Amino acid sequence: MFSGDAGLLPASLCKIQPTDHAGIPTDKLHTTNYAPAMPDRLCRKYPVIQTMSNTNTIPFNPDVQNSSNDALIVAALERVGESFRVMLWEQAKEHGLSPIQIQSLIFLHTHDDAMATVTYLSKEFNVTKATISDVIKVLVEKKLVVKKDNPADSRAQILRLTAAGKRIAESAGGFANTLLKYIGQLPDTQKTGLKTVLLHLIFHLHSEQIITTQRMCFSCIHYSGSGNKHFCNLLRIPLVADTLRLDCPEHAQKKEE
Numbered sequence: 001m002f003s004g005d006a007g008l009l010p011a012s013l014c015k016i017q018p019t020d021h022a023g024i025p026t027d028k029l030h031t032t033n034y035a036p037a038m039p040d041r042l043c044r045k046y047p048v049i050q051t052m053s054n055t056n057t058i059p060f061n062p063d064v065q066n067s068s069n070d071a072l073i074v075a076a077l078e079r080v081g082e083s084f085r086v087m088l089w090e091q092a093k094e095h096g097l098s099p100i101q102i103q104s105l106i107f108l109h110t111h112d113d114a115m116a117t118v119t120y121l122s123k124e125f126n127v128t129k130a131t132i133s134d135v136i137k138v139l140v141e142k143k144l145v146v147k148k149d150n151p152a153d154s155r156a157q158i159l160r161l162t163a164a165g166k167r168i169a170e171s172a173g174g175f176a177n178t179l180l181k182y183i184g185q186l187p188d189t190q191k192t193g194l195k196t197v198l199l200h201l202i203f204h205l206h207s208e209q210i211i212t213t214q215r216m217c218f219s220c221i222h223y224s225g226s227g228n229k230h231f232c233n234l235l236r237i238p239l240v241a242d243t244l245r246l247d248c249p250e251h252a253q254k255k256e257e
Contacts, residue, residue, distance in 0.1 A: 084176065091172040097142075100125060101135055102172045105144060108161050109169035112249070116159045117150070126212050144168060199244055217244050221254045 058064060059071035060078070088099045095102065107124060108116050115124070122132045136159060139145040144165035147157040161169060183191065203218040205211045217223045222233045230239035 080179075083179070087175045087178070091175040095168050095172060097168075098135075100127070100131075101139055102168075102175075104132070104135055104139065105161065105165055105169040106173050108145070108159055109166060109173065113150075113158050113160075114152075117156045118159070119156060121159075123212055139165070195244070215249075219254050220250075221252045222250070223254075 056064065059068070059074040061071075065072040065075055085099070088102060092099045092102050097105075103125060104121060107121065114120075118129055118132050118136060121136075122129045125132070136145060136147075140147065143162055146160055146162055148160055150156050150158045183194075186194070199218065202211060206219055217230065217232070217239060223239075224231050224233060225239070230244060232239055
């Protein structure tokens with residue numbers, strides 16, 4: 001968690017196992033009771049706090065939240081993130097898999113072959129290739145994933161779900177249905193406003209290199225716009241808030257300036 005304006009990370013989150021730069025020991029990947037530590041990339045980006053005596057700038061301090069909507073919103077987003085982790089863990093335990101194994105099955109089930117490689121998955125989940133290789137190894141052993149030759153690249157194999165893998169992906173893919181049901185009850189104006197704020201927040205996190213892979217309009221070479229005006233040069237259509245995408249199949253990453 002970030003500690004206010006200091007932009008620092010608690011030391012406890014940066015205790016990375018030496019065997020894996022993502023903080024996920026390879027011998028824990030197949031378990032369902034392991035919570036990974038913070039990726040060391042972020043620990044390098046944000047200096048570690050050993051002690052902090054001044055709590056007046058920490059958004060997780062209730063007193064700070066009571067006097068700052070900014071802090072309250074950050075703390076609320078952390079609670080929402082925690083709810084996703086809880087719901088994902090429940091699915092993982094039900095199927096005898098780890099959360100990242102469940103996430104990998106869902107991703108492979110919902111995206112095309114161009115993204116179904118170890119390299120792409122490592123970028124998608126912001127972990128090392130070694131970590132994802134171990135994840136896939138377990139899924140292959142459980143007969144949930146098979147490896148196929150990649151006609152576009154002989155150096156990489158395409159990962160495909162077996163029938164059993166698809167069944168788990170379809171079942172586990174609804175792990176966030178409680179949130180989906182609630183959001184479905186919101187007025188359209190609130191949904192549009194919430195969507196706009198979240199897309200801009202995700203783009204900001206991507207720009208800060210906290211989220212590495214995004215297939216959203218704002219990071220695409222086909223996108224142009226400013227303020228509230230958006231345009232897709234590939235589809236040659238104006239984009240309004242309702243049509244902005246988070247995960248676009250036609251996305252082509254814009255080069256960083």
